[in-house]
Amino acid sequence: MKKGIHPQVFKDATTTCSTCGTVYRIPSTVETIQIEVCRGCHPVYTGKKQVDARGGRVERFRKRLEKTGTKK
Secondary structure, three states: OOOOOOOOOEEEEEEEEOOOOOEEEEEEOOOEEEEOOOOOOOHHHHOOOOOOOOOOHHHHHHHHHHHHOOOO
């Protein structure tokens, strides 16, 4: 095998969830990782619906639709 072509592996890389703040220690080639959701706060694993504080395009569309009413 060639030397110097493989990435360095950090055995205790820090992975932090930005939603719930949970810190995981997993092997990785990157020393620190920020993730948006983890298994502790993702709706698929928890079974709870998560409300997005920012609101999205769908919410804005629904608000506009409520103002105008349905025309059929």
